[in-house]
Amino acid sequence: MRPARSQRRLALRHAARVAAVATVLLGVLGVAAVAGLDLVVHDRLTDQVRVAVLDALHDVRSAEAAPGVAPAAPVEGLGRGDDEDGEPLALWLVDRAGTVQATSPGAPPLPRAARDLAGGVQEVGIDGAAWLVGSVRVDGGRVVAGESLTESQHIFGTLVLGEAVVLPVLLLASFAAAFAIGARAAVPVEAARQRQLDFTADASHELRTPLTVIEAETALALRGLPPGDPAREALERVRAEGVRLRRIVEDLLWLARLDTAPPGAPAEPVDLVALAEAATGRFQPVAAERNQVLELAAGEETAWLSASPDQLDRLLGVLLDNACRYAGPGGRVRVVVQAGSGRVALRVEDSGPGIPEASRARLFDRFHRAIEDGSGHGLGLAIADAVVQATGGRWTVGRSSLGGASFEVTWRQR
Template identity: 50%
Template structure:
């Protein structure tokens, strides 16, 4: 722009208004209906003012606004759907846990209701009218049996509740499965004798050491032996064997009972599930056994026994190898035979 006002450019008709010919600081003005951003400075005897139309800025602003109008809702929709998906993924296991807890509570209530109903009926009959001494003895035996059933059920429920609440296990020790299997067979000797069962333990004499809490292994053995003795027919057989396979220790319990149908094997570890209608037990024993096996790094192997019944086998990583040494047996609180199915 010359001092007289003419503007040199592609548009020779453009004339800078007089009030802006001495402009110095940047500002936006209108020339011929077009917004122009101008700034000036003195150069020698003249004053130079340069400017640039804001059409590109306006165009960019319009493009940005259009993008916000078009893309904004889409982004909000994507964010909403993403949050909804994440929320469902977070809520799903919580809902599953809540549903399982409700089912667990309902099943526990049902299992407790049955023995309590028997006890209530026996006491009501006993109080209704005088009875003979033999009747009272039979009634008290029924009450005792149902009371033991309730106690075993409560103990199993408390064990599972404590494990579910903490997901921790007591201190693991190096335990010889063969030694503990021999102790368990000794405890169940009277049970087997009462049912005329042949109860044996087979051990190759090797060291079958695993890392696990002794009381948990003792409970596992109690569950497996109790089930085997319960379902084996009178005069049948139950065999416990302990062996080593490569770097794993294998515990196997075989019985001559009816076995486990293949259709039931996927559910036998469900809480309160019973594969048969045979009375006794609440369907928690194998749920506890499965919890022990999983928490100690074991693996199940369920199949058919050569004796015709069920084979319940568990393997663990082997910690020590070689011949078994004479070492003191681990101190455990023996599981009471029976009532753990």
């Protein structure tokens, strides 16, 4: 069984991954919520200034309508003082020629671009700051009212700065909390998973000896029985089932070794073309026995990747064995190796019946067979998938141009 320290380290690695994913999701949601809040606050602050400008223009109309009021009186008599909340309101009286005739106390010079506003409240630059400015016609010209956005922008900037400081701290605290919870929960889960893997490996290993004895004893018994003897037929079936059971045990043991292998197992540069040539050569007699055409198509570019040669060879063996089995007598099997755009691809396709759509979801499940043809034991594709996952590959399963199934794996070229 794997040492407790190794189990603990693997559990902590899983907990860190879960905590990182949870923190990223929380961060995305947090940023979206903060952005929405900032938008609402910004609009609210701007609306407050806009309402103040519109109220001032309304007061100007009311004062200008009073009898006996001089044209400049509304301007000189209005405007919010510095002791009130927010920026002071500024008013300007502009005549028909566009000349400023009067201003409220403390109002900065009004730029010419702000003297001919077409109505409504608009944002303009005055004295190096952003202002909201509106105007209303009065007898003899126009009154322009405006308020600086400096105070609103300062409040909004303080809010954003606070969010930028607090949000990372909250995310860091969330990661720490999620990691602590995940680490505590992952240890018993990882221990149970490891016990299951160890049981599979130990059981498979222990079964090899009695299976070897059964095969040897049936072989000896068959030597002393003449052809046609009923006992011989029974022993032949026992031997065939023993061989099949031995293959299942070997596959289970191989899967257990791969499952319990430490992450980042040693890898080396592998020429996928050479590996595919060797595997295709091994299966040529199998294809010839079934009157099948087995061909290899490889591009001129090198197809190197970093992986375990034994694992890739096992992957090729599984895919070729499946393809030859399902292609049927007189069928075709094609192995394609391609390299380009920084990736290496291996594709094995056949002219068989293909994979039913309903079976694709469970295609790589252990002991699941896509087509119940009476052969195989449902571990081949599970082994292939374990190899693909261990080597960082990616599956593409579909229909081949030959009419049957197509299994393609791509890796990043290294």
